[in-house]
Amino acid sequence: MGEEQPRADAQQPAARLWHITLSVAGPAAPLQDVRRGLERLANDHPFLLTSRYARDHAEIRYWEEARDLHDAAAVALRLWGEHRRTAQLPPWEIVGLEVIGRETYHQRVAEGYGPPPAAPVGVHPF
Numbered sequence: 001m002g003e004e005q006p007r008a009d010a011q012q013p014a015a016r017l018w019h020i021t022l023s024v025a026g027p028a029a030p031l032q033d034v035r036r037g038l039e040r041l042a043n044d045h046p047f048l049l050t051s052r053y054a055r056d057h058a059e060i061r062y063w064e065e066a067r068d069l070h071d072a073a074a075v076a077l078r079l080w081g082e083h084r085r086t087a088q089l090p091p092w093e094i095v096g097l098e099v100i101g102r103e104t105y106h107q108r109v110a111e112g113y114g115p116p117p118a119a120p121v122g123v124h125p126f
Helices: 031-044 069-083 103-108
Strands: 015-025 046-051 057-066 092-103 123-126
Touching: 015 069, 015 103, 031 046, 031 057, 031 123, 057 069, 069 092, 092 103
Parallel strands: 046 123
Antiparallel strands: 015 057, 015 092, 046 057
16 A cells, blocks of 8 residues: 555645735825725725825725735735725726734834734725
């Protein structure tokens, strides 16, 4: 008899939660249009916790479930571009991305560093 093969699921690391902060910026757009676009994005993707916006930039914060940081970052980097047309988002570019593990996020909050928990949930001006 041969060696027992490990199960396929045993080889895959368990998914973890990653806190994502995606920053975008570009030419000024009407505030009402920016807000509506972010609201449409949040309706299409209820995992989005909060968005803050101004005429020329926005920040989107949410939790992503992924196997590792690379997977979480890849999904986050696609979010804006893939949904720009359907959510009618401004033609802005990604100017920042932070991906941190759940433990790091909670440690920062407990120590008074970093953003407080995303509350209230929703779309808000800066």
